[in-house]
Amino acid sequence: MLHQKQLAFIGGGAIAEALLKGLLTAKLVEPQQIMVCDVAQSRLEYIKRTYNVITTVNGCDAAGQADIVFLTVKPQVIDDVLVTIAPVMTPAKVVISVAAGITLDRLQAKLGKTPIIRVMPNTPVAVGAGVSAFALGQNARPEHGELASLIFGAVGKTVAVDEKAMDAVTGLSGSGPAYTFLFIEALADAGVRVGLSRQTALLLAAQTILGAAKMVVETGEHPAKLRDAVTSPAGTTIAGLHVLEQKGMRGAVIDAVVAATERSREMGQIHDK
Ligand SMILES: NC(=O)C1=CN([C@@H]2O[C@H](COP(=O)(O)OP(=O)(O)OC[C@H]3O[C@@H](n4cnc5c(N)ncnc54)[C@H](OP(=O)(O)O)[C@@H]3O)[C@@H](O)[C@H]2O)C=CC1
Ligand SMILES: O=C(O)[C@@H]1CCC=N1
Missing domain, CATH: 3.40.50.720 (NAD(P)-binding Rossmann-like Domain)
Known part of the structure; x- marks a missing residue:
């Protein structure tokens, strides 16, 4: 074609x-x-x-x-x-x-x-x-x-x-790679903080995001179910998740997508900014 x-x-x-x-x-x-x-x-x-x-x-x-x-x-x-x-x-x-x-x-x-x-x-x-x-x-x-x-x-x-959905799409998947790169960078920094080399930490961080995304796409399972399978009773994962919930990660991500969606709408309305 x-x-x-x-x-x-x-x-x-x-x-x-x-x-x-x-x-x-x-x-x-x-x-x-x-x-x-x-x-x-x-x-x-x-x-x-x-x-x-x-x-x-x-x-x-x-x-x-x-x-x-x-x-x-x-x-x-x-x-x-x-x-x-x-x-x-x-x-x-x-x-x-x-x-x-x-x-x-x-x-x-x-x-x-x-x-x-x-x-x-x-x-x-x-x-x-x-x-x-x-x-x-x-x-x-x-x-x-x-x-x-x-x-x-x-x-x-x-x-x-x-x-009508385009501004929301822009806030989520259009801008989304940037949020994900930030998360990968943060994970790699965290790896360095707990003693890994930068190179190893970055490989572990990026491949973890890739693998987790692939599981969601290929299994069609709800992410919460996949998360539960990682989270052993009284184990390491629940200790980490507890901190992310305390720091409001979910709310921060929702706020970020809302802000990007609103900015997309705003750019459709103004002609010179
Ligand atoms: N980057 C992304 O991830 C995504 C971007 N988009 C959209 O794509 C568009 C471009 O974004 P992005 O690629 O990031 O922006 P960039 O600034 O990287 O690219 C735009 C390019 O166009 C050039 N340019 C400016 N005026 C003209 C002109 N009159 N004729 C030809 N070229 C011109 C710019 O030059 P100069 O810098 O010198 O002005 C620049 O090189 C935006 O509308 C954005 O909303 C959509 C989805 C994802
Ligand atoms: O940041 C931006 O405005 C563009 C649109 C989606 C991704 N990049």
Whole structure:
């Protein structure tokens, strides 16, 4: 389905790199099918050197030549980008926006009849283990849903959601890798505190998170049941869990996701911050 399609990324930052790396690794596309546009020449040089894709500073050119246009700029500059690319957009192209908080209505108002898909991926797409939620705009057809499943399914799991859920998705899985990296870092620091080498502590911490997540996904069991199986009576785990509960870990995580969700909503409402 992506054979001979041209993809353009408008914005060559963190999520664009994660996506193109994942798509190339999955062999869904070849490097010559990808064009990356960014305002920073040094960033483009790095992207070209690393992935051998086509690069340009001209967003209009990139969007004009592409069949699938990814909007991978910060929400704060999305309106400028929409004005730049609007003249070359046609109903035969498709726009995939990953910008946090930016609604389909706001994108559609500038892009006329071009079909739009709003997606919230996360950076583990770079290693084929992302999760992406998507919602279709008013001009999108069922094949555009299939396209989203194909592209984002090649680099992880996908879920179709009602657009209303997008801010919550952003607060949970969009930002979630950052919370998890912080937890891994904290676990590794803890390992060092109790006498392990940094290298060993980091390996134990990261592999523990990976293994625990895999158990939840593959067994379909409730995490509480899996947790109970680790927690021996009067053992080590309950001593550790007691401290985490006393320090309010669950509440802190809920507050973090609520704050990120609210920030996503806020970014959809303001146009210049
Ligand atoms: N990072 C993530 O994990 C995720 C990000 N997103 C969304 O992806 C978008 C990009 O985020 P992220 O990759 O983190 O941000 P980055 O800042 O890393 O990347 C954005 C890039 O776009 C460049 N840029 C700025 N203006 C233009 C322009 N007019 N034309 C072309 N390029 C431009 C920026 O250059 P400069 O820095 O010089 O301004 C920067 O290199 C955001 O909307 C975010 O909400 C969604 C899911 C996950
Ligand atoms: O921090 C951000 O705003 C973006 C959106 C989701 C992940 N990163």
